[in-house]
Amino acid sequence: MTSILQCPVCRLTLQRTTAGYQCAAKHNFDAARQGYVNLVLAHKKHSKEPGDDPEMIQSRRRFLNLGYYDQVSDRLNETVCAALPAMGCSSGSSVLDAGCGEGFYLQRLKSALAYGREAHSPILFHGVDVSKFAVRQATHRDRGMDWFVASINDLPFIDSSLDIVLNIFSPANIAEFARILKPSGSLVFVSPGPRHLYGLREVIYPVTREHEEPTILKKAEELFALSSVDRITYQLELNSNQVIMDLLAMTPYFWNINRETKVKVAALDHLALDVDVEIRVFNKKVVKL
Ligand SMILES: C[S@@+](CC[C@H](N)C(=O)[O-])C[C@H]1O[C@@H](n2cnc3c(N)ncnc32)[C@H](O)[C@@H]1O
Numbered sequence: 001m002t003s004i005l006q007c008p009v010c011r012l013t014l015q016r017t018t019a020g021y022q023c024a025a026k027h028n029f030d031a032a033r034q035g036y037v038n039l040v041l042a043h044k045k046h047s048k049e050p051g052d053d054p055e056m057i058q059s060r061r062r063f064l065n066l067g068y069y070d071q072v073s074d075r076l077n078e079t080v081c082a083a084l085p086a087m088g089c090s091s092g093s094s095v096l097d098a099g100c101g102e103g104f105y106l107q108r109l110k111s112a113l114a115y116g117r118e119a120h121s122p123i124l125f126h127g128v129d130v131s132k133f134a135v136r137q138a139t140h141r142d143r144g145m146d147w148f149v150a151s152i153n154d155l156p157f158i159d160s161s162l163d164i165v166l167n168i169f170s171p172a173n174i175a176e177f178a179r180i181l182k183p184s185g186s187l188v189f190v191s192p193g194p195r196h197l198y199g200l201r202e203v204i205y206p207v208t209r210e211h212e213e214p215t216i217l218k219k220a221e222e223l224f225a226l227s228s229v230d231r232i233t234y235q236l237e238l239n240s241n242q243v244i245m246d247l248l249a250m251t252p253y254f255w256n257i258n259r260e261t262k263v264k265v266a267a268l269d270h271l272a273l274d275v276d277v278e279i280r281v282f283n284k285k286v287v288k289l
Pocket residue numbers: 050051052060098099100101102103104105128129130131134150151152153168169170171250
């Protein structure tokens with residue numbers, strides 16, 4: 001299969017080598033010991049260690065491993081399964097999880113798609129996150145996928161090369177997603193629904209408001225046509241302080257709340273809350289020149 005990777009320095013195609021990747025202009029990117037490849041250029045980093053830190057990643061990993069979001073992941077897998085055959089990907093397809101974190105959703109998607117897929121139509125799975133700690137953890141979930149440290153604002157893929165881009169609770173760059181998707185490709189966008197984490201938010205904020213629609217949706221309408229919206233809602237009962245603290249640490253609230261509020265959450269050993277998640281599928285608009 002021809003490479004769909006693009007050199008972050010000169011935009012030529014990256015080819016696999018024994019050590020990692022190289023472009024025709026001889027820019028080299030060596031694979032780390034764990035198997036991932038760092039494609040973030042030092043001068044493009046906005047901080048020393050961009051993205052989620054090791055504590056957030058370990059918290060998310062512990063929480064997700066307990067199965068609390070399996071229903072979200074299962075529904076996402078059904079959505080992708082439905083979208084793939086419609087694309088007629090008989091010669092193989094490529095899926096990217098942009099902002100993949102520690103790889104929970106991509107690994108479960110790969111397992112789900114492994115069943116019922118014909119041998120001659122393999123799927124290539126790629127995970128990208130700007131946090132090298134997240135990507136390092138992702139390699140532990142599955143070393144058989146391509147994991148990259150890279151930003152969603154400069155994705156290392158050539159134009160029109162991917163069938164599916166997943167964007168799950170992560171920053172999005174709609175123009176970049178449209179660039180790398182094939183004309184028949186789809187963006188699967190997963191975001192918090194109005195009542196997501198209600199219960200936790202009631203403890204944290206004096207006045208709790210429902211989440212509004214993500215602002216990015218307006219931008220998406222310019223380049224994509226909305227194909228479907230699905231909403232998953234259920235209740236969670238958390239009965240351990242460790243799990244409650246892990247949930248807090250994997251959300252942006254962790255950084256926004258003061259010490260006093262953190263102490264309040266740290267005193268809880270029971271919490272009932274809502275999971276409310278929306279999955280939108282967008283088809284790339286074909287722009288006629
Ligand atoms: C809330 S986490 C979600 C991770 C994963 N999708 C999940 O749901 O488990 C957001 C992720 O976006 C990553 N991130 C933040 N800015 C990014 C960027 N510019 N490019 C790629 N990833 C980014 C963070 O490192 C973090 O792993």
